Amino acid sequence: MTTAPVTETTDNAPPASGRGYPQLSHLDVLESEAVHIFREVAGEFERPVILFSGGKDSIVMLHLALKAFAPAPVPFSLLHVDTGHNFPEVIDYRDRTVAAHGLRLHVASVQEYIDNGRLRERPDGTRNPLQTVPLTEKIAAERFDAVFGGGRRDEEKARAKERVFSLRDEFSQWDPRRQRPELWQLYNGRHAPGEHVRVFPLSNWTELDVWQYIAREKIELPRIYYAHEREVFRRNGMWLTAGEWDGPKEGETTETRLIRYRTVGDMSCTGAVDSDAATIEQVIAEIAASRLTERGATRADDKLSEAAMEDRKREGYF
Structure with missing residues (x-):
């Protein structure tokens, strides 16, 4: 278990719960929860990986991972599913970030799957739905047993159904009926061989929380x-x-x-x-x-x- 970070308060700030502890801000609580999740995964799993696209949620997620293990390096590699239709500014940011922190980046290429005939272009040109096969096959090939994602419950109703630890079967499929209870921030990472767990440290954050945290931490984003x-x-x-x-x-x-x-x-x-x-x-x-x-x-x-x-x-x- 990790303890929440202690923040400075003014002399007039009331103690939390009357026990003499300083009051934690909303962002402090969210940060502490996310740091705890990263450390739990490091202790429970053998081959975790962080999904990193260069988007704001994955950037915040990596920032939290860096905090969780400082001054040691992040003990996980990164994984990006590259559609081939990414914004150039975001790919540039991704590569600069990987180099700056000395991280290992795995890339699953949708274009490569199209070139070798394993996937076909959609009539509408959209490649986002084509990411699933490269992602799941890369997870299986690298034997990743925990995959961090930046999904938040406020984004979309299907994501609102996810637990923080979301079990995926040997085919990487998600069954809402297999969701496990997570009372008192107790996370169950048990999984059978071939299964893995998707982990969402930002589950309880909102879009506004993310931006307020970016402002507080002075995190650089793609322009x-x-x-x-x-x-x-x-x-x-x-x-x-x-x-x-x-x-x-x-x-x-x-x-x-x-x-x-x-x-x-x-x-x-x-x-x-x-x-x-x-x-x-x-x-x-x-x-x-x-x-x-x-x-x-x-x-x-x-x-x-x-x-x-x-x-x-x-x-x-x-």
Whole structure:
């Protein structure tokens, strides 16, 4: 078990529960919980790996892992499922981060699977749903028994069903009926040979928590999370980035707009939002006023059906 970090308080701050302990902030509690989860996994599992895409949630997750084991290095490698349609700014950030911390990066390439015939391009050009097979086969090949993901319960209703420790069977499939109780932050990592556990240290965080933590910790993010001018086109109510992934199509015109991204995934299904929020304070104010989740507002792959995310998770998706 880990203890929550002690924070400085003013002389007028009331003690927690009247026991003379300083009051912990909301972010301190979330950070302490995540650090505890990382250390629990390090103690229970043999070959954990952190899913790292260069998106804000995986960046915060890695930051927490660095804190959990400092001054020692992070005892896990990183895994990125590369669709081949990633934002260049995010891939650059990923590679710089790996080099800066001396980490090992495993890459599962969707393009490689398409080139050798194991996967086929979708008619809509979207590769996000194609990530499942490369991911599950890389987990099996490397014998990873715990896989950290940056999923949060506030993102989408299927993710709200996940436990912090989410058991996956020998085919990497998820069965909501096999969810285990997690009372008092007691996590059950038992699994049979061939099975593994997906671990979600940010489960109880919200998008606003993530941004407030980024501000507090002064964490660098790829620039596309802040307002910038970009050539985009309109499809299904979203602003998408033009690229070699079959966009724009005939009749879809591009225009330069001031936008930013709330979430980052495959360019073919990740929409931008009109925004002039160029600083972290402005982004926080914008999110606090929003009534749409980031995925609900900007992810076309979640709009394929009412149960699109849950269907993909059952097959082995993040």
